[in-house]
Amino acid sequence: MASPVDPLAMPGAGTPPSTFEEATYRKVSWRLLPLLLLCYLVAYLDRVNVGFAKLQMATDLHLSDAVYGLGAGVFFIGYFLFEVPSNLILHRVGARLWIARIMVSWGVISALTMFVTTPTMFYAMRFLLGLAEAGFFPGIILYLTYWYPAHRRGRMTTWFMTAVALSGVVGGPVSGYILKTCDGLNGWHGWQWLFVLEGLPSIACGVLVWFALVDRIAHARWLTDDEKRLLEHNIDVEEAGKEEMPLAHVLSSPRVWLMSLIYFSFVMGLYGVSFWLPTLIKATGVTDAFAIGLLSAIPFAVAVVAMIVVARSADKRRERRWHVALPGFAGALGLVLSVTWAHDTWLAMLSLTIATAGILTSLPLFWSLPTAFLAGTGAAAGIAMVNSIGNLAGFLSPYAVGWLKQATSSNATGMVLLAAFMLLGALLALSVPARLVNK
Structure with missing residues (x-):
């Protein structure tokens, strides 16, 4: 029987995808x-319930x-130390085994936090x-590159x-209800x-994975042979246009370091809001x-809508930089x-x-920048490096806000600091060459 579509005769860039391709994705x-x-x-x-605790x-x-700020942030020291090795292991042994291991172990540790006394x-x-x-x-993020080409990955991310x-x-x-009633x-x-009630679902999800x-x-097994050929062809075509960098080159690449700095700036805003939002309210x-x-749910509910709308616009226009930068400016404001x-x-x-919607919208679209030019083992190491360096802001941000609040008896200085980082991240995103990422 003839295939519904010949994966080896795929339409070129700018050509509308076939009905079969859309149905497959x-x-x-x-x-x-x-x-x-x-x-x-x-x-x-599990990462941010400490804000309610x-x-x-x-x-x-x-x-x-x-x-508190130091304790909230020290999570990211362990996170930083094991990030690159963990992603290289996942690339070698597969996502199914490694993601399941990660989820079960962090669920157990999160639940055991209930016994903390000092x-x-x-x-x-x-x-x-964090470890x-x-x-x-x-x-x-790496796993999604195995399945989706760049022009689809922004929306999926x-x-x-x-x-x-x-x-x-x-x-x-839920956290507020548990604190009040339990x-x-x-x-x-x-x-x-x-801690215990919100740690158990992670263990269950690890088993499900x-x-x-x-x-x-x-x-x-749930894909037909034709669907597999189509998907693999699209990935192969995109990978052929990427740069397969050796690990040493990834770790010293100016492009990767620029991506790390952009992400660091945005993560400063993310965890400043995530860890301190209940206190700010x-x-x-x-x-x-x-x-x-209940009040803390409002910014996040609006952010869901903003994230989806802006991502749809970015994929439709195949434009990345401004779709990353403008939400960053909104977050700073x-x-x-x-x-x-x-x-x-x-x-x-x-x-x-406004701040939460802007910050959360900029973050997923940021990942369309480094994944547009990294491939293979270089992608595994590069993505992990960007995320690990960026997430050092998860250590600095809550600690800096907590220290500044204690020193000034006000939240104002900490929020202005986070706004400055959001502004920096947005400006750096605009400095990335459009030809490198608008695919």
């Missing part, structure tokens, strides 16, 4: 993305803002959590990263219940934990306005919504 997306999105949702929930934990354990124990558990989770996010925003939509109210249950504090994820196109005069949780309107709950919520 829809089939792949419905099979992969719901699982990946769920995994990242619980990953991000702080509402009770800081008082119970006598943690200062500086101690600042030193807090630091240790956060460090181990366990290292490789998950860059591993998924965005759908995957909506989990960050959805974790805020779901996690805020406090004192079985003699445990609400923050202890928070083992049974449901496939490593490569060729291993997908509380500072406007809201005291009820559940109310704080929102952070500055949050300082100006800090004592009015609803104006502060408006500014924090």
